[in-house]
Amino acid sequence: MEQMKYNLEKRFLHGGDYNPDQWLDYPEVLQKDLALMDKAKANTFSLGIFAWSTLEPEEGVFHFEWLDKMIDDIAQNGGNVILATPSGARPAWMSQKYPEVLRTNGQREKMRHGGRHNHCFSSPIYREKVARINRKLAERYHDHPALLMWHISNEYSGECHCDLCQENFRQWVKRKYQTLDAVNQAWWGPFWSHTITDWSQIESPSPIGEMQVHGLNLDWRRFVTDQTIDFYEHEIKDIRSLSPNVPITTNFMADTYDLIPFQSLDYGKFAQHVDIISWDCYPAWHNDWETTADLASKVGFINDQYRSLKQQPFLIMESTPSGVNWHDVNKTKRPGMHMLSSMQFLAHGSDSNLYFQWRKSRGSSEKFHGAVVDHDNDENNRVFKDVAEVGNALEHIKEIKGKNKEAKVAIVYDWDNNWALNDAQGFGLQSKRYPQTLQEHYRYFWQNDIAVDVITPTQDFSTYDLVIVPMLYLITEDTMTKLQDYTKNGGTLVATYLTGYVNETDLAYLNGWPQALQDLFGIAVKETDALYPKQSNKLAFAGASFEVQDYCSILDNHDAEVLATYEEDFYAQSPSVTKHPFGAGTAYYIGARTKADFLGVFYDQIIGTLGLANPWVKQGHPAVSVQQRGSNHYFVMNFSEESQEICVASEGIDLIKKESTMQEIQLAPYEVKVIRTTDV
Amino acid sequence: MEQMKYNLEKRFLHGGDYNPDQWLDYPEVLQKDLALMDKAKANTFSLGIFAWSTLEPEEGVFHFEWLDKMIDDIAQNGGNVILATPSGARPAWMSQKYPEVLRTNGQREKMRHGGRHNHCFSSPIYREKVARINRKLAERYHDHPALLMWHISNEYSGECHCDLCQENFRQWVKRKYQTLDAVNQAWWGPFWSHTITDWSQIESPSPIGEMQVHGLNLDWRRFVTDQTIDFYEHEIKDIRSLSPNVPITTNFMADTYDLIPFQSLDYGKFAQHVDIISWDCYPAWHNDWETTADLASKVGFINDQYRSLKQQPFLIMESTPSGVNWHDVNKTKRPGMHMLSSMQFLAHGSDSNLYFQWRKSRGSSEKFHGAVVDHDNDENNRVFKDVAEVGNALEHIKEIKGKNKEAKVAIVYDWDNNWALNDAQGFGLQSKRYPQTLQEHYRYFWQNDIAVDVITPTQDFSTYDLVIVPMLYLITEDTMTKLQDYTKNGGTLVATYLTGYVNETDLAYLNGWPQALQDLFGIAVKETDALYPKQSNKLAFAGASFEVQDYCSILDNHDAEVLATYEEDFYAQSPSVTKHPFGAGTAYYIGARTKADFLGVFYDQIIGTLGLANPWVKQGHPAVSVQQRGSNHYFVMNFSEESQEICVASEGIDLIKKESTMQEIQLAPYEVKVIRTTDV
Amino acid sequence: MEQMKYNLEKRFLHGGDYNPDQWLDYPEVLQKDLALMDKAKANTFSLGIFAWSTLEPEEGVFHFEWLDKMIDDIAQNGGNVILATPSGARPAWMSQKYPEVLRTNGQREKMRHGGRHNHCFSSPIYREKVARINRKLAERYHDHPALLMWHISNEYSGECHCDLCQENFRQWVKRKYQTLDAVNQAWWGPFWSHTITDWSQIESPSPIGEMQVHGLNLDWRRFVTDQTIDFYEHEIKDIRSLSPNVPITTNFMADTYDLIPFQSLDYGKFAQHVDIISWDCYPAWHNDWETTADLASKVGFINDQYRSLKQQPFLIMESTPSGVNWHDVNKTKRPGMHMLSSMQFLAHGSDSNLYFQWRKSRGSSEKFHGAVVDHDNDENNRVFKDVAEVGNALEHIKEIKGKNKEAKVAIVYDWDNNWALNDAQGFGLQSKRYPQTLQEHYRYFWQNDIAVDVITPTQDFSTYDLVIVPMLYLITEDTMTKLQDYTKNGGTLVATYLTGYVNETDLAYLNGWPQALQDLFGIAVKETDALYPKQSNKLAFAGASFEVQDYCSILDNHDAEVLATYEEDFYAQSPSVTKHPFGAGTAYYIGARTKADFLGVFYDQIIGTLGLANPWVKQGHPAVSVQQRGSNHYFVMNFSEESQEICVASEGIDLIKKESTMQEIQLAPYEVKVIRTTDV
Ligand SMILES: [Zn+2]
Ligand SMILES: [Zn+2]
Ligand SMILES: [Zn+2]
The missing domain is CATH 2.60.40.1180 (Golgi alpha-mannosidase II)
Known part of the structure; x- marks a missing residue:
């Protein structure tokens, strides 16, 4: 990124998705937009995200004039352009003429044209069409002075189960395992007579077929990530060669109202392939089920996580200046919230505040999604003024742009683990809540103003004073070694219940809790008690009693210090929280699902010991x-x-x-x- | 209707659906029925609704003798017959031989034979078969003295997505819009690259295809109504020419336990095609979630609405003398309720109380649906005696038959608006409740014994002193003009939050709240705050404080009188309810979702001013x-x-x-x- | 069973499902297992349940050596083998080569390979493949001294709607009814024009076709049972002839967390075809919604029911020594519960305590299902020690093996009735709860230590002093005669609301409540009031007031003694519970859904009168x-x-x-x- 064009800009990006292709019949609107951009101090616009049917209304017939003018106008206005490839939604003529570009869902139904994002990632025809339009865009605009960045497709997601994808999946499995024997070993083939005797018998999971082979499920999800990245790499090939100094990104997402990491793709892997992380953030501010601070902590978590993916500033590619259109209640921001929430992005490392979208659509499903310019075209409405105020503020603080954040604390999140754990039949089927549990640990640090990185197990642990690894149910031998090395070298490690059950292919570790973990924590996990929703236990810790729920590890203590013991049930008095010196460091194990009250006291002690409190x-x-x-x-x-x-x-x-x-x-x-x- | 046969009858219709075709092997039962009809003072029976497999057991082989006898018997008994066309359910041989008659659902699955009402409205073969059997019925019975009315099919509903219907839909779109450009304009084509470049690309909405093009969704629903009417018109063609003086109807429905207007078809349009409105009414009396009066008010609403469709007396074509078989709990009527609920129908303009059904089925899913004659054949059971008592009462009050109702108050319900609003992504996705909101306004008048018409925006407003138009989100330019004209000429108009967002094709109005509405109400709507279920605001009105929920319009007051202001949130003190003189009339705007307490005080004032209280x-x-x-x-x-x-x-x-x-x-x-x- | 091999064993069976085919690459594990079996005093293992892909990895290529060795090893260890046929899950090559073996679901989708139990019961190819592997197993092992029993397939269940099965269903219908006229009579053909005019028009119920013809639904369920038994009979043909003295079983199931009888198959019929009943029992011990005793009562119910199917000791074929993997919360047994729950099986007549499974899988969906040997291989963990303790106990009490239970009280459960009642449209759609109601009656006897048989209407009533027949909505003429005969001869009979509505083909009885029941109970049921969940009524009985819910029969009393009357609603003061002498016996009718409080007082009286209290x-x-x-x-x-x-x-x-x-x-x-x- 160092030499790239984006870094030469000395200002935060402010602006967002702009879809003038919806307004070509309204020239007065387009004219007005330029004036309003100025007023809002909006300097950067993502163009062309869904413009394929305008760019190529008939196969092979291209119309770029409108886009030429738009980019020129924005440039003349002093703005920059993030230019999108249009693969996020294709024209109807393409679906009609080449049905192979349409997805097949898990039920093996051929999807029809409609919506967006529903193209097959394997289809040679789709790849060819995408390559052509992308190349044309790159050829035409690669040296346009306003071109700041490439925005590849839009919110990659979903999966396809068509025959082409099945074949690609088989090739993927073959490359990974080489032999059928190895596949059957990894997927525990003989279980329910599921031994595979020919590569052609491999198929993606399906609700009307196979869902119980968890090794297959896990590999399918990995394949979906890899195939999506492969498609992305196909998209950027010509773009990269034609504009080597223009950074490339694609917009990531978070999941659900709860604002947890996106579930369907391993962004830890995907991050290696983009020049800069960007993502779309839509918290449900002012809702009726949590405090503003609780929600803000979750927003902080995801921002810190996506920043940590590349350990560099990132971009907010989409956010809303008011409300969205897909929450159960689409509430607008109260006065002050737009400035506050915009600044929070920057506080966690964003170099932008970009909106979806600049101007509200007039029709279809997004016509009431918040936008800078409303249907009323009015620069005096509350939202526009809020945005202009942020635009102004961004100019005042532009010296911060590009600055990094430093953290001595890391929380480890692993997509593989999340998939495997959610699949796991056992424990409490509804109570896993892996990402939410990470967020509960994170909240302590957020409340105490201590910077946190959220990293994957493959990232470097050595720079941190404290590494927190909750619920790492799927743990590789490599990760165990890494955790040992980290601790041995003086690190402080915190792990929890539901750690250390299965290996890379979702096979249970044999012969007890992994020896490496026993050595590291000085204990062995013997059982995991799962509690029904109305059941609880208690911990005696630091002179007080703390309620625990959902999960209680029952431990054999080898040579750890017992920090807390259970108070109830047949394992009352047995250890629940332990501390174990390992090399120059210390390994803590929290055996039960505690609440914020326990985490507060527990981390207070650790933060005190390590001197990690925010000195300012x-x-x-x-x-x-x-x-x-x-x-x-x-x-x-x-x-x-x-x-x-x-x-x-x-x-x-x-x-x-x-x-x-x-x-x-x-x-x-x-x-x-x-x-x-x-x-x- | 004036010269039609039905009007010559000087009695209320009492009787109902009668399916002797289920009992042809039980001659003693058929004999008994005639005696019981007499005892119940039942004078009118709907025959043949599901008799196709008895009428035409093999293709082209017809059996009418049983029906001849049945009609003659009823005639001899002094009764009349409402003769049904049998298209509501077809024989198995037809589905087997001509699969095209079966529907294709939205998922594009071909439905199989079974249930009822699941024929394709486009199928030429089905139309041919229906035309033939209908013509035979008309030829045979058109001049039978007992023939009172035609009952076309049964509870038309549902939709078909087969290729024939797709093609008809394309033709419909073409007729409406003429050019693809116009379609793309109306459906906001470029959104998500959805521009259509060939008519053949148009397809009905599908959960495995397109659901986000709201203009398409809306037009599809309009097409479904039009295609259903087209099928109906096809059904009645020969019947009309053979029996020009026998009125034709088809039985309408209401929807859900909540008893709201039927959602799937625009009865406002359909009403133009029938000679007399008839409908099937099944309230859940004695339930455990509302008072009897609250439910009665909803029953009153739908009756007034369906009466207003043609502004003339209507028929209850189906009702139950006890319970139904499809409610969660199928409770029978407590003593007194049958008389009370029967008279309520008449009170709102019904000229009948007809039952589904005369005699309980012996087998299959409806064998426990309430009926006049139970499996016990007993004229001494409670239901039969209740029915006989009603039969008696109807004779005592027959002087009322045919009399109209007069109302000076109208509430406006619009099917287009309901569809568009339910589709709307934005506001609160679960809290729209458009028909329920109308019913809450209606309840004030019901409780105060003030007659109300429930009309569509295309009906005449000029005869009313008060017109209430809640939540008219989709509003045409014509309707705005109509509302202005109505008010200008001295009318009193009440509108609410969520009014005036989109035009006829579901495109947002540009440049702010429509000028016509601004002029009319003396305000401009700036924002609509959507509240989460646990959130509320308050209005200060008439010296008291009233809780509001779900929606709060934030207003600019131009020159209206502010009747109420908000008490909380950032728009506290700003106007929430306004009053504006316009020409000789007055236009009120209620900006928030109030409850019955507010509506009581508010309408008390208006009713007082307009002198609309019931003088009796x-x-x-x-x-x-x-x-x-x-x-x-x-x-x-x-x-x-x-x-x-x-x-x-x-x-x-x-x-x-x-x-x-x-x-x-x-x-x-x-x-x-x-x-x-x-x-x- | 008298001369059969199993009866020569003088010990309770202890052990369970063992899947060494998953561990052939882990010889040390297999070695360890033998030692552990010894330690756990485990003597019986079910082998080969899902071993088809190991036994026949390629079509026609068989590998038995591993199984030879396994059986020999177990034999040498002093153990026995229950040898399974592998039809419960087939190899992938078979599904791939012969797609006809895969099921078609009710939506008429061809299922894909995956899961288990999803083969077509009609497929000639599947039957041929099953016959071949079964014959090979029988030929090879029929005279092995360790072979104790045959375990046919696994948990037969489900249904197939493919063309082959449709044709078999048609033949089944033809055999039953002979003529189409008879079918149309039985299925109430003319209803909704559903008359069938050709056998080929008959099709299984489908959510995209027919679901409303209740006679068809009922016959389809009967066919599914018969076709499953037919498949089973096909499976055992060669096995029986090759090993006539080895008993044959297949493992039955219960349904849902609520532990009600299995819903999909009529085990009353199936029981006639097995030599010994065996079943798989998985109560959710220690849950948070009921007491341990309440759950234990349900466990007792099912055990008594399945024992009663053949009135001889049965087997627990599967149970868990700790938790399962498919409950919402998979809780392990608290200390003491394993011994207690194991002994409960024996207490109700089981001759075994067998587990699923011996050793936990390493991969896929069951890797965390409780098993005797955990992934840790540790004989010192809690579960293994619990199991060994039970193994020890079983040896101490082996003198009990084979002993029968005697009961003077029977509760009648009927699969046909359950299906018809659940289908019934009417009454309360959600409140039927037929099996749960039986369990509530049963609980009285369980709490009072009085032995109960749970029998079908076709079993002998004459040996009982008290027969309880709740909610026999579908009742045949034969059953009515049987109930009369039983009572006439001195029996005491208790029946309840919702009895006596339809006949064998789900047709309503005409002319009032069946005369045979009127004679028997001295009353006539006139109406059944269905109550909403928040509604109730009260009974006055034995000087106290008892709340009733859901259902209240309204009765005409002919000559019964009124034991209780209603206290509320329009039928207040009318009889709700009656007693009627009939011949030498007495017939009670409980007209409303009472709670445990009423049943306690009511049955106390009857038990006192009949002297049925447990004398010990x-x-x-x-x-x-x-x-x-x-x-x-x-x-x-x-x-x-x-x-x-x-x-x-x-x-x-x-x-x-x-x-x-x-x-x-x-x-x-x-x-x-x-x-x-x-x-x-
Ligand atoms: Zn694909
Ligand atoms: Zn069609
Ligand atoms: Zn089949």
Whole structure:
């Protein structure tokens, strides 16, 4: 990324998806847009995401003039363009003429044309059509001065079970395992007579076929990631060669209202293939089931995770200036929330605040999705003014752009583990909640203003003082060695219940809890008690009693220090939380699903021991998040509906309001201050 | 209708669906039926609704003798016949020989033979078969003296996605839009690259294809109505020419336990094609989630709506004398309820009380659906006696037959709007509740014994003193003009939140809330806040505070009088309810979803101003419904489990009990009195 | 069974499913297993259940050597083998080469290879392949000294709607009804024009076709049972002739968490075809919605029912020593529960305690299902020690093996009735709960330590003092005669609401409640009131008031004694529970759905009158179950988490602990004592 064009820009990106192709019959609208962009201090627009039917209305007939003009207009306006490849939705003529481009779903139904994102990743014809339009775009615009970045397709997701994909999957399996014997070993073939005797017998999982071979399920999900990346690599081939200095990204997503990591693709792998991470973030602010701070902590988690994927600043590619159209209730942001939530992105390492979308559609399903410019075209409405205010603020704080975040704490999330664990028949089928559990650990650090990276097991652990690895049910031998090495070299490690059950192909470890983990933690896990929703147990820890739920590991203590014991059931008095010196480091094991109260006391001790408390925050508040970026820039954000006060180590300047700040910082509800400290 | 045969009958229709074709092997049963009909004073029977396999057991082989005898027998008994065309369910031989007659569902699965109502409305073969059997019926019975009316098919509903229907849909779209450009404009083609470049690319919505093009969805639903009507018109062609003086109807339905208007077909259109409206009404009396009066109000709503479709008396074609078989709990009517609920139909303009069905089936899914004659054949059971009592009462009050109802208040319901609004992505996805909201407004008038018409936007507004138009999200330019004209000419108009968003093809209005509405209401709607289920706001109105939920419009007041303001959130103190003189009239806007408490105070004021209170009811009761029919007939109905007393303006005669009534009227629980006032 | 090999074994069977074919690449594991079997006193193993792909990896290529060795090893270890036919899951090559072996589901989708149990029962090719492998197994092992029993396939279930099965169904219908006229009579053909005019029009029920012809639905379910039995008979043909003295079984199941009888197959019929009943029992011990005793009562019910199917000892073929993998929460057994729950099986007549499975799978969906040997291979873990303890106990009590149970009380369960009642449209669609209602009656007897048989209507009633027949909605003329004869001859009969509605083909009885029932009970049922969930009524009975729900029969009393009357609603004061002398016996009718409180008082009276109280139990406890087997063996089981004391008629010896017992018996939580009384 160092030499790339994007890094030469000395400003945060502000703007977003712009679909002028919907408005070509409304020239006055397009004209108005340019004026409004100026007013909103919007400088960057993603163009062409769904423009294929406009770019190539008939097979082989291309229309670029409108796009030429649009890019030129934006350039003239002082703006930049993120140019999309249009593969996210194809023209109807293509589905009609070449049905192979359409997906087949798991039930083996051929999907029909409609929606978007539903193309086969294997189809040679689709790849050919995509390659051609992408090449034409690259040829035409690769040296346009306004071209800032490439936006490949849109929100890659889904899977295809057509014959072409089945064949690709078989080839994938063959490359991985080489022999059928190895496949049958890995997938535990003889179970239910499922031994495979010919490669052609391999098929993707299906609700009307096979769903019980968990090794197959896991490999299928890995294949889906690999095949998606393969398609992406196919998309960027000519683009890369024609515009080697223009960075390439594709927009990632999070999942569900709960804002957990995207479930269907392994972004840990995908991240290796993009120049810069970008993602689309849609929290349900002001909902009726959690506090604003609780939600903000989840937003922080995903931002930190996606930043950590490449350990560099990332982009918010899509967000909404008001509400969305697909939540159960599509609530607009209350006054102050747009500034606050925009700054939170930057606080966690974003170099942009881009919106979906610039102008509201007039028809179809997204016509009420929040946008900068509403159907009323009015620059005086609340949303437009909020956006303009953010645009202004971004200019005031542009010195922060490109700065990294430093974290001494890492939480480990693994897509393979998530898939395998969700598939696992056993324990509590509804209570796994792996990503949510990570977020509960994360929340402690967020509330205490301690920076956290969220990394995969394949990333480097050695730079961290504290590594937290909850519920690593699927754990490879390599990861066990890594955890040992990390701890041996002085690291502090925290693991939990449901760790260490299966290997890379989802086969159970034999002969007891893995020896490497026994050595590391000084214990052996003997059983995992699963609790019904209305059942609980208690831990005695640090002189108090803490309720636990869902899972209780029953442990043999070899030579660990017992920090907590159970208080109830047949394993009362037995160890539940342990601490074990290992080499120069320490390995903690939390045997039960605790709540925030326990995690608070537990991590207080560790943070105290390791000296990881945020040195700048003298007196914080759980609902006030302080995030540092670079050496002397702080975002101080009040995620509550009340005024708050915190106390920090140094005075500074609020860059947005251009006023100096004291050590006591008062914050109005939802207020954010971006402070450059003056003592540096 | 004036010259038609039905109008020559000087009695209410009493009887119902009769399926002797199920009992041809039980001659003693058929004999018994005739005697029982007499005893129940049942005079009208719908025959042949599902008799096709008996009428034409083999292709081209017809058996009418049994039907001849049945009609003759009924005639001899003094009864009339409503003769059905049998297209509601076809014989197995037909599905087997001509699979094209079977429907294809939205998933594009070919349905198999079974159930009923699942024929393709486009199939030329089905149309040919239907035409032939209908013509034979008409030829044979058109001049039978007992023939009172034609009952075309049964409960038309559903849709077909087969290739024949796809082609018909394409033709429909072509007729409507003429050019592909116009289609792409109307359906906002470029959105997600959905531009259509050939007519053949148009397909019906499908869960495995397209569901997001809302203009397409809306037009598909319109097409389904039009195609159903087209099929109906095909059915009646020969019947009309052979029996021009016999009225034709088909039985309409309501939807769900909630008793809302039927959702799948636009009865506003369909009503133009029938001579008389008839419908099938199945309230869940005595349920455990609402009061009897609340349910009665909903029953009143639908009856008033279907009456208003043609502004003339209608028929209850099906109802049950006890319980049904498809509610979650199929409860029988408590003593008194059958008389009460039967009279309610008449009170709202029905000229009949017909049952499904005369005699309980012996087998299959409807064998426990309530019927006049039970499996026990017993004229002494509770249901039979209840029916006979109603039969008797109907004779006592027959002078009311054919009388119209007069209403000065109209509530506007629009099928197009309902479809578009339910489709709308945005606002609260679960909280739209358009028909339910109308029913909540209606309830005020029902509780206050004020007659209401429920009309479509295409009907005439000019005869009303008060027109209520809640949530008209989809509003055409024509309707805006109509609303202006109505108000300008002295009308009082009430509109609400979620009004005025999209035009006829579901495209958002540009440049702010439509100018016509701004002029009319003296305000502009700036935002619509959507509230989560646990959230609320409050209105300050008329010196009190009223809770509101789900939706709050945020308004710019131009020159309206502010009647209420919000009390909470960032728009506290801003206007929520406004009043605006327009020409000779007044336009009210209710900006938030209020509850019955607010509507009570609000409408009390309007009713007071307009002098719309029921002059005959001096002191009413919310659970006692008074409905007038003609100039001096009143139905006084106690929909509660307690005795009630009301006070009216004049004395009269209770036609059922043949006793005089005072100005103070006492009603036992569930009691109904049908009063002819003596002062006229 | 008398001369059969199994009966020569003088020990309870202990062991279970063993799948060494999953471990052929792990010889050390197989070696270890033999040693562990010894330690667990496990003597019987079911082999080959899913071994087809190992036995016949290529079509016609057979590998038996591994199985030879396994059987020999077990034999040498002193153990026995239950040898399975492998039809429960077939090799992939077979599905691939012969797609006809795969099922077609009700939606008419061809299922793909995967899972298990999804073969077509009609496929000639599948039958040929099964016959060949079964014959080879029988030829090779029929005279192996370790061969104790045949285990045919695995948990037969499901259905197939392919063309082959449709044709078989048509033949079945033809055999049953002979003429189409008879079919149309039985299925009430003319309803909705469903008359069949050619055999080829008959098709299985389908959600995309016919679901409303209840006679068809019922016959289809009967056909599925018959076709499954036919397949089973095909499987055992050569086996029977080659090993006439080796008993044959197939493992039955129960349904749902609620532990009700298996719903899909009529085990009453199937039982006639097996030599010994065996079944797979998986209660959710320690759940959070019911007491341990309540669940134990349900376990007792199913065991008594499956024992009663052949009125002889049965086998537990599968159970878990810890938890399962498919409950929502897969909780392990608390200390003591494994011994307790194992002994409960024996207490109700089981001659075995066999597990699924011996050794946990390493991969796929069952790798966390409880098993004797865990992945840790450890004989010191809790589960293994629990199992060894049970193994030990079984040796101490082996004198009980083969002993029968005697019951003077029978509850009648009918699969036909269950199917017809669940299908019935009417009453409360969600509140039928037929099997659960039987279990509520059963619980009274379980709590009072009175032995109960659960029989079908075709079994002999004459040996019982009390026969309870709840909710026999479908009742044949034969059953009515049987009930009359039973009562006439001095029996006591209890029937309830929802009895006597339809005949053998689901046609409603005409002319009122069947005369035979009127004569028997001295009443006529006039109506059945269905209550919404929040509604109730009350009975006045024996000086107290009892709440009733869901159903209230409204009765005409002819000459019965009224034991209870309703207290509310329009039928207040009318009879709800009646008693009627009939011949030498008495017939009771309970007209409403009562709760345990009523049943307690009601049955106390009957038990007192009939002298059916358990003579050995002087002072029992509802949570302590006492079950007698043979003349002087008692299982005394504390299904509670507290210590309990009961008092019995005689002293004895606790065979497990080898200590004498007094008349006062103290039981620790979950404790079980197996007592041989010394006074015999
Ligand atoms: Zn594909
Ligand atoms: Zn069609
Ligand atoms: Zn089949």
